[in-house]
Amino acid sequence: xxxxxxxxxxxxxxxxxxxxxxxxxxxxxxxxxxxxxxxxxxxxxxxxxxxxxxxxxxxxxxxxxxxxxxxxxxxxxxxxxxxxxxxxxxxxxxxxxxxxxxxxxxxxxxxxxxxxxxxxxxxxxxxxxxxxxxxxxxxxxxxxxx
Amino acid sequence: xxxxxxxxxxxxxxxxxxxxxxxxxxxxxxxxxxxxxxxxxxxxxxxxxxxxxxxxxxxxxxxxxxxxxxxxxxxxxxxxxxxxxxxxxxxxxxxxxxxxxxxxxxxxxxxxxxxxxxxxxxxxxxxxxxxxxxxxxxxxxxxxxxxxxxxxxxxxxxxxxxxxxxxxxxxxxxxxxxxxxxxxxxxxxxxxxxxxxxxxxxxxxxxxxxxxxxxxxxxxxxxxxxxxxxxxxxxxxxxxxxxxxxxxxxxxxxxxxxxxxxxxxxxxxxxxxxxxxxxxxxxxxxxxxxxxxxxxxxxxxxxxxxxxxxxxxxxxxxxxxxxxxxxxxxxxxxxxxxxxxxxxxxxxxxxx
Numbered sequence: 001x002x003x004x005x006x007x008x009x010x011x012x013x014x015x016x017x018x019x020x021x022x023x024x025x026x027x028x029x030x031x032x033x034x035x036x037x038x039x040x041x042x043x044x045x046x047x048x049x050x051x052x053x054x055x056x057x058x059x060x061x062x063x064x065x066x067x068x069x070x071x072x073x074x075x076x077x078x079x080x081x082x083x084x085x086x087x088x089x090x091x092x093x094x095x096x097x098x099x100x101x102x103x104x105x106x107x108x109x110x111x112x113x114x115x116x117x118x119x120x121x122x123x124x125x126x127x128x129x130x131x132x133x134x135x136x137x138x139x140x141x142x143x144x145x146x
Numbered sequence: 147x148x149x150x151x152x153x154x155x156x157x158x159x160x161x162x163x164x165x166x167x168x169x170x171x172x173x174x175x176x177x178x179x180x181x182x183x184x185x186x187x188x189x190x191x192x193x194x195x196x197x198x199x200x201x202x203x204x205x206x207x208x209x210x211x212x213x214x215x216x217x218x219x220x221x222x223x224x225x226x227x228x229x230x231x232x233x234x235x236x237x238x239x240x241x242x243x244x245x246x247x248x249x250x251x252x253x254x255x256x257x258x259x260x261x262x263x264x265x266x267x268x269x270x271x272x273x274x275x276x277x278x279x280x281x282x283x284x285x286x287x288x289x290x291x292x293x294x295x296x297x298x299x300x301x302x303x304x305x306x307x308x309x310x311x312x313x314x315x316x317x318x319x320x321x322x323x324x325x326x327x328x329x330x331x332x333x334x335x336x337x338x339x340x341x342x343x344x345x346x347x348x349x350x351x352x353x354x355x356x357x358x359x360x361x362x363x364x365x366x367x368x369x370x371x372x373x374x375x376x377x378x379x380x381x382x383x384x385x386x387x388x389x390x391x392x393x394x395x396x397x398x399x400x401x402x403x404x405x406x407x408x409x410x411x412x413x414x415x416x417x418x419x420x421x422x423x424x425x426x427x428x429x430x431x432x433x434x435x436x437x438x439x440x441x442x443x444x445x446x447x448x449x450x451x452x453x454x455x456x457x458x459x460x461x462x463x464x465x466x467x468x469x470x471x472x473x474x475x476x477x478x479x480x481x482x483x484x485x486x487x488x489x490x491x492x493x494x495x496x497x498x
Contacts, residue, residue, distance in 0.1 A: 086488055087487060088487070088488060088489040089489055092434050104423070107423065108371075110364070113443050113444060143437055
C-alpha cells in the first residue's frame with residue numbers, strides 16, 4: 001500500500017510538471033518553438049514571453065517606434081544591428097532568425113518612425129522591458145534561417 | 147465564341163459556342179496549344195498587344211512607344227485554332243491570333259499543364275506558379291508611359307480643383323475624390339471623407355474611373371493599404387491606373403500601374419494581411435514583406451521603402467513622386483553591395 005501511494009504521488013508530480021511545462025527559448029533555434037506554441041503567450045503580457053526567452057536580445061526593430069501607445073510590433077534579434085545588416089542582400093527567410101511580437105494597436109503604423117541611427121531605437125534595454133513589458137501579445141511570428 | 151474555364155487560377159479547358167443558322171452548339175476543347183493561347187493572353191500586358199502586324203499602321207503607331215526607346219523590337223504572334231462540323235457535314239476551321247511586341251524578348255508560357263501539380267516549366271527551371279519574381283534593378287522605361295499619364299492628369303484643371311477642395315477640408319483626416327472619363331472629358335466626384343489614417347473604397351458612379359486623389363494628414367507617403375486598394379480598383383476598372391497622395395507638407399506621390407499581369411501575380415503570391423477592428427480595416431503586406439518594408443523604413447526612407455518593395459517583388463505598380471516641375475517620376479532605389487555584405491540604398495527619380 002505504501003508503495004502504491006509512493007508511485008501515485010510520483011506519477012502525480014510528473015503529470016503536474018508536464019502539464020505546467022511552458023515553451024522556453026534556450027537557444028536561437030528554439031525561436032521556432034515559440035512560434036509553434038505561440039498560443040501559450042498570446043493574450044499575456046510581453047514580460048511573460050520575455051521571461052521565457054533565455055537568449056540575449058542584441059537588437060530590435062520596433063514599428064513604428066518604442067512609444068508604448070504607438071508600437072504595433074517589435075522584432076527581437078539575437079545578433080547586433082550591424083551583423084544583421086551584413087545579410088541584407090539575402091531574402092528575409094535566409095537571414096538570421098528574428099522573432100516578432102505584434103500588439104493589437106496602431107495597425108496603420110502612425111507615429112514617427114525611429115531610425116537605426118538612433119541607438120535607443122535598435123537597442124533593447126531594461127528600461128524598454130519595463131516600459132513595454134505590460135503590453136499584451138496579439139501575435140508572434142518567427143522569420144529567418146534557423 | 148470561346149469561354150476559357152478556369153480551375154485553381156488556371157485555364158483547364160475551353161467552352162466553345164458555335165452558331166449555325168438559328169441554333170447554337172457547344173463543345174469543350176482541351177487542346178494544349180489553345181489553352182496556352184488563353185493563358186498567355188490573360189497574363190499579358192494588354193497594352194502591348196497590337197492588332198495585326200502586317201495590316202495595321204503598326205510601325206507608325208508604335209514607334210513612339212517602343213522604337214524610340216529601344217533599338218530592338220521583338221514581336222511574336224500567337225494563334226488559337228478550333229474546328230467544328232458544319233451543317234453540311236464539312237469541317238470549318240477558325241483561326242484567331244494576336245500579336246505582342248515589346249522592346250525586350252518576350253517570355254511566354256511554353257507548356258500549359260503538368261497534369262495537376264502546381265509546378266510549371268517556364269524554360270528556366272520549375273517553380274511554384276505563379277512565379278514570385280524578384281527584380282534587382284528598376285526599368286524606368288516600364289514606368290514612363292503611366293508616369294506621363296499621371297503627369298498629364300495632374301496638370302489639368304480638374305486635378306487642381308480636386309486638390310484645392312481636399313486641402314480645403316482641413317479636418318485632420320483623409321479626404322479623396324475619384325477622376326472619371328466621361329465622353330472623353332475628365333470629371334471628378336465630390337470630396338469623400340475617410341479616417342485619420344485611411345480612406346476605404348473611394349467610390350464613384352463613373353463607368354470609366356481612371357484615377358483618384360487623397361490626402362494624408364501627416365507626412366507619410368502612400369501606404370501598403372493604398373497600394374493594395376489600387377490593385378482592387380484596377381481589377382474592377384481597366385483604366386484605373388493612378389492613385390495620387392498629397393501629404394501634409396505638400397509632397398505629392400502617385401502609385402501607377404505599370405503591368406497589370408505582374409500586379410495580379412504579385413497579389414497571388416503576397417495577398418494582403420487584413421485586420422478589422424473598431425477603427426476600421428487595416429491592410430498591410432504579409433509578414434515577410436512587412437518585415438523588409440519596416441527594416442527599410444527604419445534604416446533608409448519611408449517612401450524609398452515602399453518603392454523598393456514594389457519594384458523588387460515585381461508588383462506591377464510603381465511609386466512616383468512629383469518633381470519641382472510638376473512631373474511624376476518613378477522612385478528608383480539602386481543598390482550597391484559593400485564588401486562586408488551590407489547594402490547601400492540610393493534614392494533616385496527616373497528620368498522624365
